[in-house]
Amino acid sequence: MNPAxxxxxxxxxxxxxxxLFLALFTAQTYALFGILPEQDSVxxxxxxxxxxxxxxxxxxxxxxxxxxxxERAWRSAAMWRTSWxxxxxxxxxxxxxxxxxxGLAHLLDWKQVLLTLPTGLSINVTVALGxxxxxxxxxxxxxxxxxxxxxxxxxxxxTPLTIINYILLGGASGFTLATIFAAYAAPALAGFxxxxxxxxxxxxxxxxxxxxxxxxxxxxxxxxxxAIGVKHPRIVQKxxxxxxxxxxxxxxxxxxxxxxxxxxxxxxxxxxxxxxxFFLVSGLATASAALLLLAFAVQYIGLLxxxxxxxxxxxxxQNLYYQVVS
Amino acid sequence: MTQxxxxxxxxxxxxxxxxxTSCKEWNTSGPxxxxxxxxxxxxxxxxxxxxxxxxxxxxxxxxxETVHFPKSCLHCEDPxxxxxxxxxxxxxxxxxxxxxVDYDKCIGCKYCSWACPYGVREIDEKQKVMKKCTLCVxxxxxxxxxxxxxxxxxxxxxxxxxxxxxxxxxxxxVVSKAIRESGGYPLMPEWGTQPANHYLPRRKTRLRIHExxxxxxxxxxxxxxxxxxxxxxxxxxxxxxxW
Ligand code: SF4
Ligand code: SF4
Numbered sequence: 001m002n003p004a005x006x007x008x009x010x011x012x013x014x015x016x017x018x019x020l021f022l023a024l025f026t027a028q029t030y031a032l033f034g035i036l037p038e039q040d041s042v043x044x045x046x047x048x049x050x051x052x053x054x055x056x057x058x059x060x061x062x063x064x065x066x067x068x069x070x071e072r073a074w075r076s077a078a079m080w081r082t083s084w085x086x087x088x089x090x091x092x093x094x095x096x097x098x099x100x101x102x103g104l105a106h107l108l109d110w111k112q113v114l115l116t117l118p119t120g121l122s123i124n125v126t127v128a129l130g131x132x133x134x135x136x137x138x139x140x141x142x143x144x145x146x147x148x149x150x151x152x153x154x155x156x157x158x159t160p161l162t163i164i165n166y167i168l169l170g171g172a173s174g175f176t177l178a179t180i181f182a183a184y185a186a187p188a189l190a191g192f193x194x195x196x197x198x199x200x201x202x203x204x205x206x207x208x209x210x211x212x213x214x215x216x217x218x219x220x221x222x223x224x225x226x227a228i229g230v231k232h233p234r235i236v237q238k239x240x241x242x243x244x245x246x247x248x249x250x251x252x253x254x255x256x257x258x259x260x261x262x263x264x265x266x267x268x269x270x271x272x273x274x275x276x277x278f279f280l281v282s283g284l285a286t287a288s289a290a291l292l293l294l295a296f297a298v299q300y301i302g303l304l305x306x307x308x309x310x311x312x313x314x315x316x317x318q319n320l321y322y323q324v325v326s
Numbered sequence: 327m328t329q330x331x332x333x334x335x336x337x338x339x340x341x342x343x344x345x346x347t348s349c350k351e352w353n354t355s356g357p358x359x360x361x362x363x364x365x366x367x368x369x370x371x372x373x374x375x376x377x378x379x380x381x382x383x384x385x386x387x388x389x390x391e392t393v394h395f396p397k398s399c400l401h402c403e404d405p406x407x408x409x410x411x412x413x414x415x416x417x418x419x420x421x422x423x424x425x426x427v428d429y430d431k432c433i434g435c436k437y438c439s440w441a442c443p444y445g446v447r448e449i450d451e452k453q454k455v456m457k458k459c460t461l462c463v464x465x466x467x468x469x470x471x472x473x474x475x476x477x478x479x480x481x482x483x484x485x486x487x488x489x490x491x492x493x494x495x496x497x498x499x500v501v502s503k504a505i506r507e508s509g510g511y512p513l514m515p516e517w518g519t520q521p522a523n524h525y526l527p528r529r530k531t532r533l534r535i536h537e538x539x540x541x542x543x544x545x546x547x548x549x550x551x552x553x554x555x556x557x558x559x560x561x562x563x564x565x566x567x568x569w
Contacts, residue, residue, distance in 0.1 A: 066436075068454025082408075083437075151441055226514050230393060232384045240378070241379050243370075244365070244371040246372055
């Protein structure tokens with residue numbers, strides 16, 4: 001496939017936003033159980049939610065650049081019964097709405113207790129919104145992943161690893177961002193977030209390596225023989241029927257050399273997984289916010305490359321029909 | 327239930343592209359608006375087509391065969407392009423099985439083209455909506471056309487009658503008979519899309535002449551000698567001369 005930058009930005013930006021929200025609510029949950037100290041509602045949770053919301057909004061804006069008719073985007077909520085894209089279109093604003101309310105509840109200090117559990121734990125408005133948000137954040141990861149994983153012809157994507165990696169990579173980048181945010185807003189939590197960021201990053205490495213391993217061994221199910229239905233071992237295309245290219249040659253071929261693909265792969269493996277861990281550890285050790293910021297920046301750039309590679313690696317069976325100009 | 331479809335005979339297609347041009351001519355002139363082209367008279371012309379004719383070479387020189395291969399939307403019975411469409415712009419008609427795009431609903435997200443394994447959906451770069459073969463839905467029901475012309479434009483144009491059109495669910499239709507009797511097959515059956523369009527394979531065409539067709543040994547005229555044996559130099563004529 002030919003990677004579209006609108007979709008690359010959409011999936012990576014909302015991944016960061018979802019991950020950051022999950023990080024915030026993880027900290028709140030820990031605090032609820034008394035494992036971590038309580039944080040300032042406004043300075044930490046409200047501003048943190050705002051930051052997550054900024055990433056979500058940026059992703060949403062990027063997605064509009066993918067559409068031929070952005071003014072009709074509202075129509076895309078119609079087919080949620082069958083289409084994962086439609087489901088994403090519904091869950092994305094729903095999550096943003098809950099995220100907004102979550103931040104607002106912290107900002108306005110809505111701490112009314114809704115319910116007290118038998119264990120004595122009291123669930124207030126922010127906790128309830130946080131739980132709903134967590135549910136929606138994961139639902140959104142699943143929708144985004146399933147958009148790709150449900151296409152059975154694109155065998156590189158048609159695996160549960162696609163969804164797992166969207167969750168892990170979004171989570172990793174979100175927790176890394178939470179580390180740098182905490183360094184300013186709640187220094188006591190920086191180590192906590194950095195720890196989780198590294199754990200999720202390492203899990204992401206395992207997941208992504210597994211999908212790279214799997215995809216490198218895929219045998220194409222469609223061949224020229226099945227594509228045109230001629231049972232002969234040697235078939236070559238002599239003409240694809242036109243010379244100046246078409247939608248089919250522009251949308252489905254990335255046109256890059258295998259060498260470039262390989263270098264992008266190593267680059268993202270380095271930038272998404274290795275360097276951020278290095279910068280997180282050294283940033284914490286030297287108490288340097290700049291290094292933490294670098295960790296996030298490198299990881300995000302790495303994720304752009306990772307997403308580019310994710311699209312470029314998928315080999316669409318339609319490409320069998322578009323091999324030769326003349 | 328009706329399922330309209332094309333059956334394309336690869337044995338007689340000569341790769342003339344008449345179907346491509348007549349398809350474009352009919353569909354670019356329709357009420358849905360032009361199928362846009364870019365740089366049509368310049369270098370690297372490109373544009374929106376519903377139908378393409380491709381050419382493949384089968385075998386190793388000198389034993390090769392050239393296969394011309396027309397390709398358009400196959401109107402799959404289980405079309406993977408339809409459920410993925412978020413707006414419902416892509417749909418399959420219940421009444422005749424034609425898969426269509428509602429150009430007024432399509433948001434141009436291209437997701438359906440990703441979900442079609444055959445690469446037959448093409449975005450219109452000017453109208454920014456997805457387009458594909460409609461089986462000339464604006465022709466085949468048009469009562470103002472003579473009945474013989476209520477066929478897709480490509481079928482009308484084909485000089486070798488390589489394109490048959492009909493209901494593949496009606497066992498007596500010309501397309502069903504062709505599929506049944508001439509080994510019709512679907513493309514990429516491995517994905518379970520059940521394309522409605524079928525292709526007829528190349529066939530070996532041999533003219534077999536038996537000896538008794540040259541020397542008509544069983545010709546009664548020769549046996550009862552009622553007619554004089556014509557001279558060898560005379561022009562031979564079936565049932566008149568004996569060879
Ligand atoms: S050939 Fe492609 S566009 Fe046509 S119905 Fe089948 S999947 Fe859809
Ligand atoms: S490009 Fe149009 S027809 Fe295709 S999936 Fe998107 S909205 Fe549906």
